[in-house]
Amino acid sequence: MKKVFKQIISSMKIDEVNNQTTPDDLIEDQEGKKNISPSLNKNEEEFNAVFDKTFDFKIEKVLVGNSEGLILYLSTMVDAQAIKEAIRPALVVAHKKQETISSSSDLKLFQKEYLPSQNVVDVSYNHEVVWYILSGYTVLLVGGLSDGLAIMTTTTDKRSIDQSQTQTIIRGPQDSFTEVKTTNVSLLRRRIKNPHLKSENFIVGKDTQTSICMVYLDDVANDSIVNEVRKRIENISTNAVFDSGNVEEYLVDKVITPFPMIYHTDRPDAIAADIVEGKVAIVVDGSPFVLSTPVVFTDFFQVSEDYYQGFMMASMLRMLRYLAFLIALLLPSMYIGLTTFHHELIPTGLIVSIQAQREGVPFPAVVELLLMEITFEILREAGVRMPRVVGQTVSIVGALVIGQAAVEAGVVSHVLIIVVALTAMAGFVSPIYSFANATRLLRFALILITAALGLLGTLIGFLLIITHLCNLKSYGVPYLAPMGPLIMEDQKDVFVRLPMQVMQQRPNYLSAKADQKEDQKQPLPSLSKEEGS
Known part of the structure; x- marks a missing residue:
């Protein structure tokens, strides 16, 4: 069994490649690079063949001074206004002046004189022309030359900077990253x-x-x-x-x-x-x-708002997040262990109430719990995937209706609905979605091991999780730092957040070059020619 597991692990390893992917990968013949042809007709045929069956590929014949030329671009990738306002006027003026462009140096002079404010790149190979066209540039080729110019005309269509949709805060910056x-x-x-x-x-x-x-x-x-x-x-x-x-x-x-x-x-x-x-x-x-x-592990319990409000309130909320993590991870398995194996640990009045509620339930506690947990996971996934207008309504109404109906039908008990609901709410407290997903996955593993071994299984599972965390490293940094290994200097921003005046040192586990966040202030240079003015 151990040998089979090792084979599975080895098959999952990522093969390392020494070479970085570059625009040169567009070259079909890796033995050499193909220069741009001086013949415009040959270039037109070649690039039409490259972009065959591409409706948005455009080739236009133009005059560059007293020479013929081509401009090549993808209409869906470029800003038509940029071509109209920057490139075409430059070509018109150069043609009126009958500029002579017969060498690479003439082409560079043309670029400096007529396209000085544009982002322009020299191109000499066919694969470079293809690369810049695909990147939203407009390529200018001149007859008789084996060089060209790639002029940046990328479209400005993009999503505007909006509020964060995944980590909302009340106080602090409200902008978020975009796709650009x-x-x-x-x-x-x-x-x-x-x-x-x-x-x-x-x-x-x-x-x-x-x-x-x-x-x-x-x-x-x-x-x-x-x-x-x-x-x-x-x-x-x-x-x-x-x-x-x-x-x-x-x-x-x-x-x-x-x-x-x-x-x-x-x-x-x-x-x-x-x-x-x-x-x-x-x-x-x-x-x-x-x-x-x-x-590190503690990064997933910190949010930006912790540093935009008072340290006492931030510390309380951070400890609340740690508590919510433990509830989301351990509460269902502890419910199974207490109600199935260790009744003596529950107060008499409470155990009588729980058993009275479960009197008509036909399933064992673990089946009852798994049934409701899986139902809730289905509702949560449905709420995420459905259209936003109805998704939230379906998830909330579905949970209420199904929970109430399950209790009235005698399938589950009232106390179990409380446990599942509290577990779900505690899971939503985590500020990072991927970390909350890890908690959801481990919760099911703890439920199964507790169903077999009782609270001893919960303890064993929890210790295995801690052992696993102790063995994790991220780029050589222990995952549990600064708790394991214990770094006292870094405890100012772990379970609580001390005042900003106290937290002037960068985390020791990062081994940063500059330890202090605020170095000694240097005087600013005078902006005036006259000293003291």
Whole structure:
């Protein structure tokens, strides 16, 4: 059995690839790069063949000075207004002046004179032309030259910055990330105005060519963590990336665990705070959820609002989240253990009431509990997947109607409805959805082991969970830090949140280059030529 389990684990390991996916993967002939042809007719035939059966691919013949040229673009990827206002007027003026463009240097002079304010890239190979067209650029080719210009005309259609839909707060910033990578990076830069904020770009996905950005403070983040994140991103081998969830499994340590090993959120302030502490953020183009690593267990009990209100209230709410986690994890299994195996631990009046309610119930307590838990999970999933207009109504009404009907029919007891409802509400307290999912999964495992061994099974299961947590690491950082190993200096922001004046040191478990969050203030340079003015 152990041998079979090892084979399963080994088959799940991710094969590492040494080469990063780049635009060069578009080259069909990997032995060499094909230069752009000086013949416009040949270029037109070749790129028409590449974009065959592509209705939005456009090739237009234009005049560039006194030479013929082509502009190539995808109409669904470019901003037509940008072509109309930037490129076409430049071509008209150059033609009126009869500019001579017969060499690469002439083309560069044309770009500097007529397209000075545009984001322009020189292209020399066919695969580069294809890459920039797919990226929303308009490519300009001139007859007789083996070079061209890729002019940025990407469409500006995107979802506006809105409130967070997954982690709502009452006090604090109300913006959230969008599906556009550049917008997300700008949201971070607005909060961290520091020249040490670095943003490295990678291209991942053979078919999708998705852009991924790694953001960190190079004077704070530990070099070994940054290098490891960079290495894992470069080693991603996949055909398609549509969301940060697609790359998350490639970035985590190779362990089998229900607990999330990377923090994800759509709140810019939360990611900015992680970066300032010394963590590394991963922004995936097309995803409104940004990843942050390394992660520890306590990160999933902290929310941004803890730092926007008084420390006493924040501390109380944080302890409430820990309590809710224990209730969501242990309450159903403890109910099974107490009512089935250990009646002596329940007060006499309460046990009489519970047994009186269960007198007509035809199922054992564990079957009764599993029946209601599975029913509630179905209702929750239905509420999420159904149209938003009716989903919430169906989940609430369904729970009330089914619960009341089950009690009246004698299928379940009243006290069980209370246990299931309290467990569900405690599960919703968790600020991170992926962590709440881990609690849901482990709850069923504890119910089954308790049904076999009683409260001893609950204790064994809980100890196994703690042992598993002690063995987890995220980029070399113990998952239970700073509780295990115990780091006294970091206890200021674990179960309680002490005043801001006390929390001036970055977490020790991150081994950040700069320990203090506030370095000694440096005088600002004078903005006036006259000293003292």
